[in-house]
Amino acid sequence: MIRIEKQAWDTMVAHARECYPRECCGAMLGVxxxxxxxxxxxxxxxxxxxxxxxxxxxxxxxxxxxxxKEARAQSFSVLGIFHSHxxxxxxxxxxxxxNSCPWYSFVVLSIQKGxxxxxxxxxxxxEQTEAKQEPLEY
Amino acid sequence: MAKIxxxxxxxxxxxxxxxxxxxxxxxxxxxxxxxxxxxxxRKNLYNDEGKLRSFVNVYLNDEDIRYLxxxxxxxxxxxxxxxxxxxxxxx
Numbered sequence: 001m002i003r004i005e006k007q008a009w010d011t012m013v014a015h016a017r018e019c020y021p022r023e024c025c026g027a028m029l030g031v032x033x034x035x036x037x038x039x040x041x042x043x044x045x046x047x048x049x050x051x052x053x054x055x056x057x058x059x060x061x062x063x064x065x066x067x068x069k070e071a072r073a074q075s076f077s078v079l080g081i082f083h084s085h086x087x088x089x090x091x092x093x094x095x096x097x098x099n100s101c102p103w104y105s106f107v108v109l110s111i112q113k114g115x116x117x118x119x120x121x122x123x124x125x126x127e128q129t130e131a132k133q134e135p136l137e138y
Numbered sequence: 139m140a141k142i143x144x145x146x147x148x149x150x151x152x153x154x155x156x157x158x159x160x161x162x163x164x165x166x167x168x169x170x171x172x173x174x175x176x177x178x179x180r181k182n183l184y185n186d187e188g189k190l191r192s193f194v195n196v197y198l199n200d201e202d203i204r205y206l207x208x209x210x211x212x213x214x215x216x217x218x219x220x221x222x223x224x225x226x227x228x229x
Contacts (some may be wrong), residue, residue: 059224068146093228
């Protein structure tokens with residue numbers, strides 16, 4: 001399961017609202033203990049997709065390296081990636097799955113009419129063919 | 139020896155090490171040496187056909203090896219190799 005501390009969660013929701021009606025993205029940093037991913041910090045990241053961002057996001061590799069460096073400095077791991085679905089449910093789409101990575105939890109935030117509505121977390125497999133829903137607390 | 143930076147979620151497979159030093163003439167050799175030292179990493183980086191998984195991007199210093207010589211890119215002792223997952227998506 002993944003548990004997101006309040007300050008990190010507030011950062012994620014604020015970033016998703018700021019980016020609306022475009023998709024936001026970012027990283028979740030923290031520690032993993034006894035099978036629980038505990039998110040202690042969230043880092044908003046740039047949506048690097050060069051096109052309509054209303055329905056697409058892409059991480060910037062240079063920024064990913066910087067976030068990794070920050071995580072190391074704080075003795076955290078990058079536990080997951082978050083992104084938003086503006087005016088749409090928080091499901092894991094085919095494109096989300098095909099461009100995912102099994103090392104991370106993927107939290108999707110549904111933003112409806114500019115406001116947070118609901119969220120879900122997913123764990124994709126190595127082949128990027130299936131993602132299990134993961135219990136999420138925030 | 140070239141230095142490979144281990145992504146934080148994969149440190150569990152390298153006994154907690156942030157970086158692993160490896161010998162290899164090319165980036166591909168270095169990655170093979172890494173997974174020879176830490177066998178549990180292999181499934182994370184390579185598919186069943188022995189090819190790098192589609193989400194695994196590799197950087198030599200600050201350059202994506204897809205735009206250099208791919209895994210045949212020459213590696214020097216002073217080089218740093220980074221593993222960066224390719225992540226995107228959308229509704």
